[in-house]
Each structure stands twice: as C-alpha cells, then as structure tokens.
Amino acid sequence: xxxxxxxxxxxxRDITVSAGPFLLLAVxxxxxxxxxxxxxxxxxxxxxxxPAQSAYEAFGKRYAEALKKEGIEVVLxxxxxxxxxxxxxxxxxxxxxxxxxxxxxxxxxxxxxxxSLGSLFLEPVWLxxxxxxxxxxxxxxxxTALPELKGLRVNVGTPGSGLPSLMDKLLESNxxxxxxLVLSELEQTPATVAFLGGELDAxxxxxxxxxxxVQMLLQTPGVKLMDFAQSEAxxxxxxxxxxxxxxxxxxDLAANIPPQDVRLVAPTTTxxxxxxxxxxxxxxxxxAGNEIHGxxxxxxxxxxxxxxxxxxxxxxxxAERSIKNDKPFLQRYLPFWVAxxxxxxxxxxxxxxxxxxxxxxxxxxxxxxxxxSRIFRWYGQLRDIENRIDNAGxxxxxxxxxxxxxxxxxxxxxPLSYANxxxxxxxxxxxxxxxxxxxxxxxxxxxx
Numbered sequence: 001x002x003x004x005x006x007x008x009x010x011x012x013r014d015i016t017v018s019a020g021p022f023l024l025l026a027v028x029x030x031x032x033x034x035x036x037x038x039x040x041x042x043x044x045x046x047x048x049x050x051p052a053q054s055a056y057e058a059f060g061k062r063y064a065e066a067l068k069k070e071g072i073e074v075v076l077x078x079x080x081x082x083x084x085x086x087x088x089x090x091x092x093x094x095x096x097x098x099x100x101x102x103x104x105x106x107x108x109x110x111x112x113x114x115x116s117l118g119s120l121f122l123e124p125v126w127l128x129x130x131x132x133x134x135x136x137x138x139x140x141x142x143x144t145a146l147p148e149l150k151g152l153r154v155n156v157g158t159p160g161s162g163l164p165s166l167m168d169k170l171l172e173s174n175x176x177x178x179x180x181l182v183l184s185e186l187e188q189t190p191a192t193v194a195f196l197g198g199e200l201d202a203x204x205x206x207x208x209x210x211x212x213x214v215q216m217l218l219q220t221p222g223v224k225l226m227d228f229a230q231s232e233a234x235x236x237x238x239x240x241x242x243x244x245x246x247x248x249x250x251x252d253l254a255a256n257i258p259p260q261d262v263r264l265v266a267p268t269t270t271x272x273x274x275x276x277x278x279x280x281x282x283x284x285x286x287x288a289g290n291e292i293h294g295x296x297x298x299x300x301x302x303x304x305x306x307x308x309x310x311x312x313x314x315x316x317x318x319a320e321r322s323i324k325n326d327k328p329f330l331q332r333y334l335p336f337w338v339a340x341x342x343x344x345x346x347x348x349x350x351x352x353x354x355x356x357x358x359x360x361x362x363x364x365x366x367x368x369x370x371x372x373s374r375i376f377r378w379y380g381q382l383r384d385i386e387n388r389i390d391n392a393g394x395x396x397x398x399x400x401x402x403x404x405x406x407x408x409x410x411x412x413x414x415p416l417s418y419a420n421x422x423x424x425x426x427x428x429x430x431x432x433x434x435x436x437x438x439x440x441x442x443x444x445x446x447x448x
Contacts, residue, residue, distance in 0.1 A: 019363045022356070029352045041072065041280040048077045048085040048097030051161070051188045055123070055208035056081070056098045059292060066288035070336045072281070080160025080187070086272070087160075089114060095277050096285060100206060101240035101267035101310060102169070103162040111312070117271040117286050117319040118306035122299045124244050124266040125166070126205040127226040128217045133201035134224065144229045146174045152201040153182040155191040163206050166267070173237055188213060196220070206267065209298045218251045218258070231263040240312065241265045244299045251298075266299065268310040279318045284336070286322035371414055375421045378412075379428075381405055386432050395440050402433050 047063060050056025057078065064074035077094050079085050085097035090113065100123055127143075129152070135141040137148050157163030164185055171178060186194065188205070192213055195203040207214055217223050228234065231243040246262040271289065273282060289306045296302040306323050308315055330339035385401050406429045414422050 019367075022360060022363055026352065026356050029355070041278040041284070043071060044073045044075065045096065045277075045281055046075045046077050046094045048079050048088045048094035050079055050081050050085070050098060051158075052078065053212045054081075054188060055211040055214075058210050058212075059098065059120075059208075062292050063285065063288055066291065067284055070284055072284060080158045082162035082269075083165065084160035086162075089272055089274055092274065094274075095281070096271060096273045098269055099272045100162050100166075100269050101312060102166055102238065113275050114272050114313045115275055115277075115282075115316040115319075116311040116313045117273060117282060117289060117316055118308055118323050119268045119270050119310045120289060120293045120306050121208050121269055121297070122242060122244055122266040123206050123208050123269045124246070124264040124299065125170075125228075126207065126214055126217075126264070127202060127228075128195070128205075128223050129202040129226060130195070130198070131222050131224055142224065143226045146170060147176055149202060150176070150180045151182075153184070153199070154202040154204065155184045155186050155195065155200050156204050157191075157206070158185050158187050161206070163204060166206060167204060169238065170234070170265075173234075192217070202226075208269070215251070219255075225258065225262050228263045228265050231265045234265045240267050240310070242268060242310070246298060270311055270313075272313060273316065282316050282318040283322055283328075286316075286319040287327055287331075290322065290326060371418050372421060374412060374414060375418070375425050378405065378409060378425055382425075382429060382432060386435070389432075389436055389439055395436060398436055399433065402429060402436065405429055406433075 045067075047060050049060035057076070060074075060076045064076060067074050077088065077097075079088060079097075082098065082100035082103040085094065086099050086103050088094040089097050089099075096117075098120075101119075129143055131141040133152055134143050134148075137143065137150075137152070143149070156167045159165075168178075171181075184191070184200070191200065191203050194200045203217075205211065205214060209215065218225065225246070235241045235243045242265070244264045244266040246258060246264060248258060248261050249256050251257040271285065273285075286306070293305045294303050306319075308320060308323060328339065328343060330342055333339075334342075381401075382405060385398055385405070388398060389395070406426060409422070409426050409429060412422055412425075
C-alpha cells in the first residue's frame with residue numbers, strides 16, 4: 001500500500017477513535033429522543049366505515065388508497081353506521097371512524113377521549129317515498145312535511161346508523177306519535193329492495209350524495225324525494241343540522257333531475273379519532289381529506305370542505321394545521337417518512353446540537369494526544385538508557401538497545417502533520433548514541 005494512502009487511513013482511524021465517545025453520546029441521545037417522540041407512525045390503522053354500498057364505505061376505500069401510497073395499511077371495518085362507529089371508537093376497536101353530527105351529545109364525558117379531524121361533508125336526510133303511497137295522503141302525490149307520513153310504512157335505518165335517533169328527534173319536534181306510523185329498522189340494502197317491491201311506502205337515508213343507493217333512487221321512476229320546506233327552521237332548532245338545497249338538474253342536466261330545487265336538512269359528518277392516535281397518522285388522514293373532500297359537489301363549492309366548523313368534539317391540532325395550511329413544506333419534496341422524521345425531531349436535534357457543540361471541543365485535544373503519545377512513549381526508554389550510561393559496565397549492550405530503539409522509531413506511523421515529532425525523537429536517539437560513543441572513547445584513556 002502506498003505510504004500516502006497508509007498515512008491518510010491512519011489519520012482517519014485516529015480521528016474516528018478520538019471522536020468515538022463523542023459520536024457514541026450523540027447517537028445515544030438521538031436514539032433516546034427517537035424512542036421518546038416516536039416520530040414514525042404505525043404501519044397499520046383501523047377505520048370504521050359503514051354499511052355496504054354506503055358513502056362511508058366509498059370514502060373509506062379512498063382513504064385506504066391514499067395512505068397506501070405512504071406505506072400505511074388502512075383496515076376498513078364495516079359497521080351499521082355512525083352510532084356503531086362511535087361505540088367502536090370508545091371501545092378501542094377502531095382508531096378512526098366516520099360519525100354523523102348529532103350521534104353524540106356535545107360536552108359528554110365520553111367525548112373527552114375523542115378528537116375530530118374536521119367536518120368532511122354534509123350528509124343530507126334523504127326521505128324517498130313512492131308516488132302511489134303519497135297519493136293516498138295528498139292528491140298531488142307530493143309530501144313536504146313529516147306529519148304527512150302518518151299511516152305510512154317507513155324504514156328509518158338500523159339503530160347502529162344513528163338515523164333512528166335522528167328521526168326520533170325530528171318526529172318529536174313535529175309532535176308526531178310514533179305509533180301513528182309503521183316504522184321498521186331494516187338495513188340499507190334489504191330496505192331498498194323492500195321499498196322498490198312495494199313493501200314500504202317511504203325510506204330514509206342519511207348519506208352523502210356519493211351513496212350508490214341515493215343516486216339510484218333519485219333516478220328511479222315513481223320515486224320522489226321529500227322537500228323539507230321548513231329546512232331553515234330545523235337548522236335553528238338543532239345545532240347539528242344545516243339547511244341544504246339539491247339544485248334543479250344537478251343529478252342529470254339532460255333529464256332535468258330533479259325538476260325543481262329540493263330543500264333538505266343535513267347533519268355534518270366528521271372523522272373522529274381516539275385521543276392518543278399517532279400525530280403523523282392524523283396528519284396523513286387530514287391531508288388525504290383535503291384531497292378527497294375538497295372538490296366541488298352537489299352541496300358544496302370547491303375547497304369548502306374539510307372545515308373546522310360544526311364539530312361536537314375538540315379539533316385535533318394536527319388536523320387544524322393541515323386544514324389551514326395544506327401539505328407541509330418538506331413533504332412536498334421529500335418522502336413522507338423522511339419529512340415527518342425531520343419535522344418531529346428538529347427541535348430535539350437542535351437541543352442535542354446545542355449540547356454537543358461545547359463537548360466537541362475535546363475531540364481535537366484527544367486526537368493530538370493520541371497521535372503524540374505514539375511517539376512520546378518511546379522517550380521513557382530513551383531516558384532510561386541515558387541514565388544508565390555512567391553506570392553501565394557493558395556499553396555495547398546500551399548501543400544495541402539504542403540501535404533497536406532507533407529501528408523501532410523508523411516504523412512509527414504518524415500523520416504527516418506530526419512528522420516533526422517523529423524526527424525529533426530520532427534526533428534525540430542519535431544524540432544519546434553520540435554521547436555513548438564519546439563515553440566509550442574516553443573510558444579506555446582513564447584506565448591505568
């Protein structure tokens with residue numbers, strides 16, 4: 001190996017050994033900080049959605065697809081709906097879930113364990129009825145108020161959906177005795193089949209317009225959508241309800257469906273999570289929500305949702321930042337796990353640097369000591385030989401020791417910047433050799 005390369009490698013080795021304790025301390029602090037902050041999220045998360053073919057299920061699949069790109073597996077947990085999702089969250093069986101406004105009581109102690117990722121979309125109350133059934137109540141076959149449902153067979157959804165509870169509040173506000181209606185609580189698909197088969201007179205959904213059932217019924221001949229003429233009054237009576245209008249022709253412009261504006265009442269659906277869910281996961285879901293729910297729709301303009309209003313539980317800090325500021329700067333240019341690590345570790349890394357900078361000053365003295373000690377340790381042997389010159393009986397043996405010491409000094413490898421120390425050692429060895437040689441010449445002259 002060429003000497004230049006050997007000296008370079010030697011210098012690097014000395015620097016590494018000298019800085020070893022410093023680097024070990026820095027790595028230890030980083031590992032402890034990483035374990036404390038836990039910056040990277042788990043790779044698997046459970047999202048409670050809703051019944052088959054519901055908007056909740058459709059949105060759940062879109063969230064799963066969005067987070068899959070970041071290496072996160074989203075396990076979709078089907079349920080009956082909002083009330084069931086709320087229960088799954090409280091029992092710890094789901095990490096996140098879609099929950100309709102009005103499903104929980106605001107200020108409830110159970111809500112202290114939950115956080116919101118923002119209001120995602122309006123979920124109107126769709127009350128579909130058969131024209132022939134409505135004709136028995138109104139000759140024009142049109143229903144505009146809940147009291148007109150008396151005597152009809154109405155499906156109000158499964159208890160787990162939260163819809164029966166919502167309908168109870170609406171019926172009670174209209175002073176309607178539930179015994180005057182024939183109520184059923186079938187699941188969405190069986191209820192739709194029964195409705196189309198004439199076994200039910202009316203069916204109620206609370207769903208986003210993306211629901212396949214809603215879109216199909218809106219275009220089914222002989223089926224009408226009830227116009228909530230008092231929608232504004234409902235929103236004033238119930239804080240979780242908002243008035244909404246299904247514009248004329250929005251379903252099908254060519255066929256002019258619906259043929260006129262339809263007034264509806266709509267609770268807002270939020271994405272809830274359990275307190276303690278990893279912040280990075282919340283950020284990913286909130287950012288995905290901006291993409292999934294940010295486009296224009298039947299009941300919203302572009303970028304109107306997600307939003308921070310109409311939430312019955314506290315907003316997550318991560319969601320608030322993501323909704324207000326969109327994607328963080330680093331995540332626009334770096335992979336998520338790298339950007340997330342830097343974003344969550346930068347403060348701790350700054351503190352570690354502040355601690356390590358003063359300590360780094362000991363590295364150069366350690367390096368210098370290590371290199372020079374390789375040379376200076378031979379001075380002990382040289383001093384011992386020099387001290388034995390006056391009392392040595394066999395000066396030839398001392399010369400041999402000096403010669404051996406000089407031979408070893410020739411093999412000492414040091415960085416070129418410390419070569420002067422090595423040459424100084426060899427010069428001092430030669431001085432002692434000359435001293436011993438002069439002693440040898442003088443000794444015979446003094447003998448009798």
